[in-house]
Amino acid sequence: MTLRHAVLAALLDEERSGYQLAKAFDLGVANFWYAKPQQLYAELARLEQGGLISGREVVQTGRPNKRLFTVTGAGLAELEKFTAAAAKPSVLRDDLMVKVQAAGRVDTGTLIAQLTERIGFAEAKVELFERLLRTMRGDRTEEEFLRDGSPIGPYLTCLRGLAFERGNVEWCERAVAVLRARRDQDEAASRSSLPEGDDHR
Amino acid sequence: MTLRHAVLAALLDEERSGYQLAKAFDLGVANFWYAKPQQLYAELARLEQGGLISGREVVQTGRPNKRLFTVTGAGLAELEKFTAAAAKPSVLRDDLMVKVQAAGRVDTGTLIAQLTERIGFAEAKVELFERLLRTMRGDRTEEEFLRDGSPIGPYLTCLRGLAFERGNVEWCERAVAVLRARRDQDEAASRSSLPEGDDHR
DNA sequence: AGGCCCATGTAATCTGTTACATGATTCC
DNA sequence: GGAATCATGTAACAGATTACATGGGCCT
Structure with a gap:
């Protein structure tokens, strides 16, 4: 369950929408993790429910509205905990x-x-x-x-x-x-x- | 479903047991793929049932018997097919x-x-x-x-x-x-x- | 008119991981 | 006496992929 933490880390320096995250986590960009859009939307929902991130609706004209997410204090604490835990060596699969x-x-x-x-x-x-x-x-x-x-x-x-x-x-x-x-x-x-x-x- | 093909590829140059494969696919060695022992035993069973590999029992004294697997003609054909198919870019997850x-x-x-x-x-x-x-x-x-x-x-x-x-x-x-x-x-x-x-x- | 970009999801399936289970032998 | 190696699995659960679904705006 590290997608969780990858999302938190990605939201750290600026608030982003699910769509933006999907772009960032897709092949072609993915500089530190990879995930599909569906996975991200699901994870964002779970994170918000758990209070680790909070979203705000941004109304747009000419295109669908979006929700921008920020990491909460609890989210940062979770990341801190994750960072301290032992990392499993990366798995090669190609x-x-x-x-x-x-x-x-x-x-x-x-x-x-x-x-x-x-x-x-x-x-x-x-x-x-x-x-x-x-x-x-x-x-x-x-x-x-x-x-x-x-x-x-x-x-x-x-x-x-x-x-x-x-x-x-x-x-x-x-x-x-x-x-x-x-x-x-x-x-x-x-x-x-x-x-x-x-x-x- | 590429574990299948990774196993086939690993069995190409010599027949191996599930245990040997588990060693080869574990972190620490894994030079081209990673998988847990349980995954391998399960995959070997499936591959044998599908006729892509065939196993032969080797009776040992002083230690448990083992089954050594070889790739069949059908298995090689499957690998050939896999090689020709488009490769999905490798996913980074660390x-x-x-x-x-x-x-x-x-x-x-x-x-x-x-x-x-x-x-x-x-x-x-x-x-x-x-x-x-x-x-x-x-x-x-x-x-x-x-x-x-x-x-x-x-x-x-x-x-x-x-x-x-x-x-x-x-x-x-x-x-x-x-x-x-x-x-x-x-x-x-x-x-x-x-x-x-x-x-x- | 057709296709791509924005934007967000649900549902079913497949893959991978964790926990559990067994048992003899060899090395320290 | 205890740990590691050889050897093989089953069962339950978590994580990831695939397929499907929707809908307006913009560009050619």
């Missing part, structure tokens, strides 16, 4: 890893295509995070911001997201290079010896 | 990120303690992965292994795990340094001006 684990037994072309697609996604996120960081620090340098900028939390988590996506790009590129080289080698080998379909494994 | 997101509003000392603990875990995993890689490649250099070593899948996923954990160490160290510097600054500031409890935010 489809692409499973596919690569099977490399050599499944079609190499398909794998290369998937890795290439991922490179695109990851690069887009790298750019997004870089833009986000620039926006947060404004005209200051990174060092200056880290020394006394605010809010510092989102900046730090964004830095982690950036490094993570850069790691993705590097690894995917490496994997593509390795798989291509091995495929070319296998093809050359089967051409020279046995022209019959000698599957590369 | 308690520690949530805590850091709240930096500045929750106790800094607690945060630093948590980050320091994580550094320890991550360093242990770095060493573990390095050992695993060395074992896999034997007396070959990394380049040699990547050119024609086998199995290549586990080696590549392990490389990703290694890079990920190194990224964790670097980021945690950075975050600790930043938070320490800011805390010291705040303390100095409140000592010189207002000795009254002027919370750093």
Whole structure:
């Protein structure tokens, strides 16, 4: 049950609507947690009922009204308690890893295509995070911001997201290079010896 | 439903028991997926019933008998299908990120303690992965292994795990340094001006 | 006219976690 | 004598995903 705390943390520096949170927690942005809109609306309802956040209706013209939520004192206390509790190590769960684990037994072309697609996604996120960081620090340098900028939390988590996506790009590129080289080698080998379909494994 | 495919991928290069899989998928090793033992035993049962894997009883003396599983033709076909399907981008979910997101509003000392603990875990995993890689490649250099070593899948996923954990160490160290510097600054500031409890935010 | 953005949810299903259960062997 | 390792599960509950639902405004 950590979505709870992720929501509280996201509401700390400014009040937000469910929709805004949904944007922030969706893939493409998610720099510190991921969740679907439905999950968020449900969690917001529970949090409000428990008095950890409070919402206020904002009437809008030209578009549906929305509810903006703020963390209450009780909410902050809950976050404090959560922070003090032992963190469970993060769990890795990525489809692409499973596919690569099977490399050599499944079609190499398909794998290369998937890795290439991922490179695109990851690069887009790298750019997004870089833009986000620039926006947060404004005209200051990174060092200056880290020394006394605010809010510092989102900046730090964004830095982690950036490094993570850069790691993705590097690894995917490496994997593509390795798989291509091995495929070319296998093809050359089967051409020279046995022209019959000698599957590369 | 990707645990299914993760299990298939893990059984590809050699037959394993539920217990062995549980070890491999547990934190501390998990280089490409994470799951609890109970989940694995349940999934193995389902996979066997579906004919995607087949198990054989191995009678042991001095310890309980075990069942070793292998991927069937149908299982490999399923993996192939999975590989060709679009991968959903990986979801980030890490308690520690949530805590850091709240930096500045929750106790800094607690945060630093948590980050320091994580550094320890991550360093242990770095060493573990390095050992695993060395074992896999034997007396070959990394380049040699990547050119024609086998199995290549586990080696590549392990490389990703290694890079990920190194990224964790670097980021945690950075975050600790930043938070320490800011805390010291705040303390100095409140000592010189207002000795009254002027919370750093 | 069709599709996307804003804005919020409900219901059913699937996945994952926690707690419980058993029992022999080996190591300290 | 107690803890850890090997080995396999069941049952109850919590958490997450998928499908469905609504409705006005804006852009092309």
